[in-house]
Amino acid sequence: MTQQFQDFLSKRTLSMRKNQIREILKVVSQPGMISLAGGIPAPETFPIEDLYRINETVLNRYGAAALQYDLTEGFTPFREALVSYLGAKEIDVSxxxxxxxxxxxxVLDTLGKVLITPGDTIALETPSYLGAISAFSAYEPSYASIATDDEGILPESLEETLDRQRVKxxxxxxxxxxPTGRTLSAARRQQVAEVVKRHGALVVEDDPYSDLRYRGEAVPPFYTYAPENTVYxxxxxxxxxxxxRLGFCIAPPLIKEWLYTAKQGADLHSNTYAQALATEYICGGYLDKQLPRIIELYRPRQEAMLAALDANMPAGYRWTKPDGGMFIWVEGPDGVDAEALYWKAVEQKVAFVPGKYFFIDPADGLPTMRLNFTRAHEEAIVKAIGNLGQVAREFASE
Ligand SMILES: Cc1ncc(COP(=O)(O)O)c(C=O)c1O
Structure with missing residues (x-):
């Protein structure tokens, strides 16, 4: 790439993280490759038939208003629809x-803009969502990694960090x-909430996956344990x-005010037409019909992956068994370099994401990998995990 204008780039730009996994995932589009690398929904889950009707209702009901400039805070009928959607999660807001x-x-980018002064510390669970690290890094923070186990972050590790330093x-x-599929247990939510309240700290709770539950009881959002200290x-x-491209948040009043101001400067408001479609999707009963279908599509894919891991992975490997979501996290024995294993797996037409990219210090995640189970069909998943197991066994004997 030409370096012309390099010295025009801002200091902030130079602190942004390039998407490091894009390079290694270029091979994913090769013919015959079974990709467990993505993190995106299966296209079969999109309600295309219903959208013909939803579209018509939107045009009849809102007409020009669905195509007009609108409020920065969001299309009012959509925010009203979200009130009942969130109410079902025990989040009681107007x-x-x-x-x-x-x-x-x-939301993550705007939170970074509003809250982070260069050099501020952000606490992250280990490992963390790569997209959040990319969003925050543009605002030049440093990071503190909080230790986790199978139930999510350890309250004592968080407490120790908050005692030691100021965390934004x-x-x-x-x-x-x-990437792990893990859920912070209800007991942990309570303990973490106590730590957070004691320190007057702020949690950003990112919750895109809780509706994708395949078994077990729903756990109320962390927000419900500490609403005054949480951006949901x-x-x-x-x-x-x-x-x-529709997301949303609830924030303590002062932070909400500045998020509003930052958004107004950035894009005035989000797509009105998309918000009108989502309003009708929620209020017209389509979500209630579609969500069970999405779950019924993903659950057998996840079960197929878990059974195939049991049947194929060599001793020393362990993996998460989440009750929902889109990912399973595999941890190999110490000494395994999952990126080296990745290139062997690619030769056998299987791709995944080496887990080290989700760590602030990649050395902490060398033997880990993230597997997605929502895109490929069951048969493809079984084949892919069979090949992955084979590669892992060969790797162990090298
Ligand atoms: C944890 C997490 N947060 C945020 C996002 C971004 O989602 P959105 O499509 O709402 O921007 C993703 C997407 O995969 C995610 O996994």
Missing amino acids: ADEILVFNGSQS FIYLVTTFQN VSTVSKVFAPGL
Whole structure:
């Protein structure tokens, strides 16, 4: 790439993280490759037939208003629809408390803009969602990694960090986390909430996956344990369509005010037409019909992957068994370099994401990998895990 204008780039730009996994995932589009690398919904989950009707209703009901400039905080009928959607999750808010953004990714970026002064510390669970690290890094923070186990972050590790230093916020994906699939247990939510309240700290709870539950009881959002200390972030991307780019948040009043101001300067408001479609998708009963279908599509894919891992992975490998979401996290024995294993797997037509990219210090995640189970069909998943197991066994004997 030409270096012309290099010295025009801002200091902030130079601190941005390039998408490091894009290079290694270029091979994913090779013919015959079974990709477990993506993190995107299966296209079969998009309600294309229903959208003909939804479109018509939107045009009849809202007409020009669905095509007009609108409020920065979001299309009022959409925020009203979200009140009942969130109520079902025990989040009790009014439409005025909700801000709509272009996907939850845009909430993360705007939070970075509003909250981070260069050098501030952000606390992250280990490992963490790569897209959040990319969004925050543009604002030049440093990071503190909080230790986790199978139930999510360890309250004592968080407490130790908060005792030691000032932390601007703690970023958590609380349910069916990306990349591990882990869920912060209800007991842990309570303990973490106590730590957070004791320190007057702020949590950013990113919750795109909790609706994708295949078994077990729902856990109330962390927000419900500490509403005054939490920015709750979610999206319609996993239950409707990510291409609409609609996410939203609830934030403490002062932070909400500045998020509003920052959004106004950035894009005035989010796509009115997309918000009108999502309103009708929720209020017209389409979400209630579609969500069970999405779950019924993903559950057998996940079960197929878990059974295939049991049948094929050599001793020393362990993996998460989430009750929902889109990912399974595999940890190999110490000494395994999952990126080297990745290139062997690619030769056998299987791709995944080496887990080290989700760590602030990649050395902490060398033997880990993230597997997605929502895109490929069951037979392809079984074949892919069979090949992955074979590669892992050959790797162990080298
Ligand atoms: C944890 C997490 N947060 C945010 C996002 C971004 O989603 P959206 O489509 O709402 O921008 C994703 C997307 O995969 C995600 O996994």
